[in-house]
C-alpha cells in the first residue's frame with residue numbers, strides 16, 4: 001500500500017459510516033472510491049441495496065444502513081449492476097449478515113458463480129482509479145453461487161416496482177443500469193462514471209465529469225458505446241454511478257449527450273479505436 005492510500009485509509013476509518021441522501025428515497029455510501037446505493041426512504045423497512053463496494057467494507061455498509069433504516073432492518077434484496085470485484089467485494093458478508101438474496105443479470109451469471117473470470121485488466125490504458133484500490137484486488141474470482149439469483153428477463157426488478165433495469169453491456173456482458181421513469185433517476189453502475197478514471201487526482205477530489213466506463217476493465221467498446229447512447233436517450237435528470245459523485249440536471253444531460261455523440265474520441269483509448 002503506498003503512502004497516499006494508507007493516509008486515505010486512516011482518515012476513512014476514523015469517520016463514521018453515513019450514507020449521503022440524494023433524493024428522499026435514494027442515498028449512497030462510498031467505499032473508498034466505489035459507491036453503493038440505497039433505494040428507500042429513511043426509516044423505511046422497504047429498501048434495496050445496489051452493489052456492495054470493495055471488500056472489507058461490509059461492516060461499514062451495515063453501519064450506514066442501520067443509521068438510515070434502523071437496527072435489524074435488512075434490505076429486501078441486493079441488486080448487482082455487475083460482478084466486478086469492486087462492486088461485489090462485500091457481497092458475501094452482507095448476504096450472510098442479512099440473509100437476503102442477491103440478484104444479477106443472466107449475462108453476468110457465469111462470472112459470479114466462479115465459472116468464468118473477467119478478462120485481466122488492460123494495463124495499456126492506465127488506471128488511476130484502480131491503482132488506488134489495488135490493495136483490494138482479489139486473488140481469485142468471486143463465487144456467490146450460494147446467494148445469487150437471476151433477474152427476470154423482462155427488465156423488472158424485484159421489490160422495486162417503480163424501477164426497471166436496462167441491459168447495458170460492454171463494460172461487462174451482463175451489466176445493468178437501473179432507471180425510474182417517474183423522475184428519470186438513473187443508477188448507471190459503470191456504464192459511464194462521473195469521475196475521470198485515469199487521474200488519481202480527479203478521483204481524490206471527486207471532480208465531477210461524465211466519463212466513459214473505466215477503461216482498465218472494459219473489454220467491449222462497441223457494446224459500451226451502444227449502452228451509453230441508450231442511457232443518454234433516457235435523458236436522466238439525476239445519475240448515480242459506480243465511481244464519482246452524483247450529477248443532475250442540464251449539466252448531466254449535456255455531458256452525457258456529448259459522451260454518447262463522441263464516444264470514440266472521449267471514451268475509447270486511442271490505440272483501441274477501430275477505424276470507421
Ligand SMILES: [Zn+2]
Nearest residue numbers: 084171190217
Ligand atoms: Zn466495473
Ligand SMILES: [Zn+2]
Nearest residue numbers: 084086190242
Ligand atoms: Zn467499478
